[in-house]
Amino acid sequence: MTSIPSRESELERIVLAPLRRTSKQFYVVLAGLSLVVLLGAAALANQWRLGLGVTGLNRPVYWGVYITNFVFFIGISHAGTLISAILRVTQAEWRRPITRIAEAITFFALIIGMLQVWIDMGRPERIIFPFIFGRFQSPFLWDFTCVGVYFMSSMLYLYLPLVPDLARLRDRMTDAPRWRHWLYTVMSFGWHGNAEQHRRLEIAIGIMAIVIIPVAVSVHTVVSWIFGMTMQPMWHSTILGPYFVVGAIFSGIAMLFLFMTLLRRAWHLELWIGEKQYNYLGILLLVMSAFWGYFTLAEFLTTGYSTITNETAVFHAKLLGEYAPAFWAMVTANLVIPFAVLMRRQGRKPLGTFIAALSVIIGMWIERFLIVAPSLTRPSLGFMPAVYTPSLTEVAITAGSFALFALLFLLFFKVFPAISVWEVEEGQAVEAVRQKARELAHEGAQPALRS
């Protein structure tokens, strides 16, 4: 325990406080979320008992809200790992206090996303079949593979930087309940923070950060290919892969904002997650919004300009038809509001970004829905256009999924520190050295003035 000083630093005190004390509000939120999760679980149980008929799905709208949720949550999973990996690789110092939150979002979003596929299956008990009888020609198999790899690597990527902090918890939280202390001890894997351990950890994190970027990109690309590989109007498009990736990063950053702001408030982390993070991440969100707008324009203009009847039928349904309210709400939520709020520097503060992020999350869910449903209501073999209205079961399961997502996140950060303490300390050390260097350079340049 040579490396850890016996007195707690301010950082440690603040970060570990919520792990030690539990407020009343925590229980209230916990109960609220659990209730919604239970409601969703009950709806799911009913669906499993009776069949998928309890949804609003029909022929030809065979896919709806569950597949939308799947695409949405897998998109959210790009929050963390991709953002934190890119920032790590490019050595952006301001990333340090928020990487842990970002990585946790990834991990839990993946769990919820994968769950949606299972919920959508007509025969949930055959979930193992793709692994036994898999046909590699099917984009679903590509998905199982890529999402599986992504899940494993983001778990590792969340865990590795956690190790030094776990060791710290093991040493600091001796008063914690037995099971938690045991957890910290086992999970910290005998970490004592000597130079060799640090060297190995840095190498491992460095490799993971680079490996995870192409994996993350592949994941959302193959998700898009589930649609892109079919010949349905407005699905069969080459832009879909990159469009999904851009949308994923976009919604991912928004989710990061949302959770980081809530946790900052609840866990009192204002000192560490502050202006810099909001400003830079706000700019990043703005850039992604612009990218998203550009891709949307490219996709819709190309389709709308053409006269291919199958495609224009879907195009019109989205822009002018029954999906028009949703479409224009999406444009407002994803472009107008983020730009209106984040263009100004005053907007890139906790409140402003929170509003913009919430808007983007809603907008991106609608975007996913508008990719899945309208194409199916206008099949190429043109008979009567179909309608799809999600049922209460679908609403309940969706609400339950979102609640479960928040619940997992909350519980995780009740047991593990929200900020990567050792990385922030490292950042402080780096900053101190830089400061010293600046001073020295200053001295060297102006010796005359000082004497």
Add this chain to the structure above:
Amino acid sequence: MTRWGMVIDLDKCVACQSCTAACRMENNTPVAGKNQADMGRTILWNEVLPLANSESPDASEMLIPRPCMHCDDPPCVKVCPVQATYRTDEGVVLINYDRCIGCRFCTVACPFQVRYFNWFEPEWPEALKAHLNPDPEVAPRPRGVVEKCTFCVQRLRKARETAQAEGRPFSATDYVPACVETCTAHARYFGDLDDPNSLVSQLAASPRAFRLQEEMGTKPKVYYLKQG
């Protein structure tokens, strides 16, 4: 190799939908009931659909009987993640109901909307239940799997068995699906498309012949003879 195919003469078809009824009795497709039917959940392996006639100047509708096209290059087979949908050596596209996981990828990949999903446990009114086809090959499908037209494979199997029992070689003319047998207007033809002397292969080569959404490139094996 035999390559089963069908030809439907739209000049002869009177859109009586006997084919739909015959298919239902032969293949035990469940009764959806009014509510479910209104939601678009009927299961009709063979449907007579009103399609816009893009070739006629007054944009009239054509009534098109539509079974599974049994595409030679079927997108439904490609996307199935568990190989539940497959194409036999004789070009018939089938589903293994014990294997299907109900993901409905095939239903969205098929450009002809011929695949149906079992939203609930299948049901029949008592009166109809007594008349279910006892053939185990068409035993009612469980809830949660996809089903569709099979060109009545059970009839093919039976025809082969009969030929064997009678000690003669099986001939392509020994078997037709129920819809072909029933068609009141004799508008449907069935047989081996690879046999240049068969009626279907000759009709398929007629200048009147066309296929639905040929531009999709799935190579359907159901041909239509143009109306008028």
